[in-house]
Amino acid sequence: MTSMETRTIAVLRRPRSRSRSILSSIWFALGFPFFLLVLWGVWATISPQKFFPSPITIFQAFIKTWIGPAFVDDVLPSLLRLAVGIVLSIVVGIVAGTVIGLVRWLRDLLEPVLEFFRAVPPPVLVPILMLIFGPGDATRVIVIVAGAVWPVLLNTIEGVRSTDSVMTETARSYALTRWERLRFLVLPAASPRIMTGVRQSLSVALILMVISEMFNNSSGLGYRITYFQTNYLIPEMWSGILLLGLVGVLLATIFGIVERRVLAWYHGIKEVERA
Amino acid sequence: MRDTLLEVENLKKVYESSTGDVEAIGDISFTMKRGELVCIVGPSGCGKTTLLKCISGLLTPTAGRVELDGVAVKSPPPNMALVFQEYGRSLYPWLTVRGNVELPLKHKVKSKEERQKLVEDALLAVGLDHAAGSYPWQLSGGMQQRVAIARAVAYQPEVLIMDEPFAAVDAQTRADLEDLVRSLHRERGMSLLFVTHDIDESVYLGERVIVLSKSPTWVQEDLAIDLPDERDQITTRAMPRFTELRTHVYEQIQRAKRGEAVRPGA
Numbered sequence: 001m002t003s004m005e006t007r008t009i010a011v012l013r014r015p016r017s018r019s020r021s022i023l024s025s026i027w028f029a030l031g032f033p034f035f036l037l038v039l040w041g042v043w044a045t046i047s048p049q050k051f052f053p054s055p056i057t058i059f060q061a062f063i064k065t066w067i068g069p070a071f072v073d074d075v076l077p078s079l080l081r082l083a084v085g086i087v088l089s090i091v092v093g094i095v096a097g098t099v100i101g102l103v104r105w106l107r108d109l110l111e112p113v114l115e116f117f118r119a120v121p122p123p124v125l126v127p128i129l130m131l132i133f134g135p136g137d138a139t140r141v142i143v144i145v146a147g148a149v150w151p152v153l154l155n156t157i158e159g160v161r162s163t164d165s166v167m168t169e170t171a172r173s174y175a176l177t178r179w180e181r182l183r184f185l186v187l188p189a190a191s192p193r194i195m196t197g198v199r200q201s202l203s204v205a206l207i208l209m210v211i212s213e214m215f216n217n218s219s220g221l222g223y224r225i226t227y228f229q230t231n232y233l234i235p236e237m238w239s240g241i242l243l244l245g246l247v248g249v250l251l252a253t254i255f256g257i258v259e260r261r262v263l264a265w266y267h268g269i270k271e272v273e274r275a
Numbered sequence: 276m277r278d279t280l281l282e283v284e285n286l287k288k289v290y291e292s293s294t295g296d297v298e299a300i301g302d303i304s305f306t307m308k309r310g311e312l313v314c315i316v317g318p319s320g321c322g323k324t325t326l327l328k329c330i331s332g333l334l335t336p337t338a339g340r341v342e343l344d345g346v347a348v349k350s351p352p353p354n355m356a357l358v359f360q361e362y363g364r365s366l367y368p369w370l371t372v373r374g375n376v377e378l379p380l381k382h383k384v385k386s387k388e389e390r391q392k393l394v395e396d397a398l399l400a401v402g403l404d405h406a407a408g409s410y411p412w413q414l415s416g417g418m419q420q421r422v423a424i425a426r427a428v429a430y431q432p433e434v435l436i437m438d439e440p441f442a443a444v445d446a447q448t449r450a451d452l453e454d455l456v457r458s459l460h461r462e463r464g465m466s467l468l469f470v471t472h473d474i475d476e477s478v479y480l481g482e483r484v485i486v487l488s489k490s491p492t493w494v495q496e497d498l499a500i501d502l503p504d505e506r507d508q509i510t511t512r513a514m515p516r517f518t519e520l521r522t523h524v525y526e527q528i529q530r531a532k533r534g535e536a537v538r539p540g541a
Binding site for chain 1: 379
């Protein structure tokens, strides 16, 4: 304990060589998928199967199917609906979650209902929502929000509710205004939980984007994949699935970048605690 | 200007619970003059923190009155600042040191430059001007508590209340922080109410030491500390008078623990 006062600022550990570690992490990230691809290619060549074409066939189908008008007609609208759905889920989830988390009686009133709605698998609601709102873009966005809002909402409630008591007393003793308390205490304190919710919401949103397009629709990624499926266009179907996977990876990457920025302090504390 | 800064009169706090009411504070009365440094000591579990929360308006007392500068305290007053024992939970880890110190000023001081000046000045006063851009969790425990003190100093309170602020830091850091408190009092004329369970600390720091009884609490003794104003860790603590005073307070605490002292009028 004698070094407490002399240790001025904890230095965060850094890898010895940055460039080397990036190279090796890229190698680790891509090496295994590459190995799987090769394995798949060899297997498909040795024993050709109709439903499992070789990766080269799929790759060719990918270029033929998605690069061109299909990108504008199917991929972009899907991604747009996905983006709007995700943004709406996050905004609605955080705003409603903060209000519910802060107002005790509202929380007691709503929590059982919210748990129920979260437990309902969202895909079963798709036909009902289609009936109510009609088959349009708005309905598809509503489907996404109806499923993806819950993780953000419930995590925000939990995060807002568990604000540290000493931090709250500090805010009270310095007579912080309501807005200051929200902006500088409640929301940042809840942000690790909120980000956990957002991460879960992203995957739910992607699933619902696909499902919302499988019902009486004429465009979109999900529609295309179902179309290829029912018409035995197997390489094209696989290329659609590949594209979905890539969208998922893209979402995770964007999330990672945002999360590192928003929760820089949180990861910093964790690193200091580990050191 | 009034001479009396803080007035506590017949303060009583009873916690109600389903298993029966607990009387934490029986009847506490004392006053504190402007510019004084008053220490409060008492046996552990005597309701020191409850007392401070009542004084600072975070808790509503069951009975009695608290007045700061002639105004009854109902909620945390703007001319009072608090330093908590749990510095790690009192500073906001998502704000830098500067951000933490500046936060309470945001609605109090409108001009950004003036705010900046107050922050710089407060950080300088606690010797942390070099760490303004760091985050609290990058600092040692003692330095984090300095940040909390800087935040209170920048707030420019009439009275600074500290709740066992150094209970969680090591002995050497503690001595440094005690001297910091002394210098804030001496050089800036700050009025300080300092709660501690450490008898030596109370005698070393205070101009007055208020000894509390065990719960339900009342003021067992209000002792003037007649040590010279200029104090330092080695010579002051070596003075025969220091030893006498700490022995006296120690005996009082022992009596308080055994419940030997009898509450007047009770």
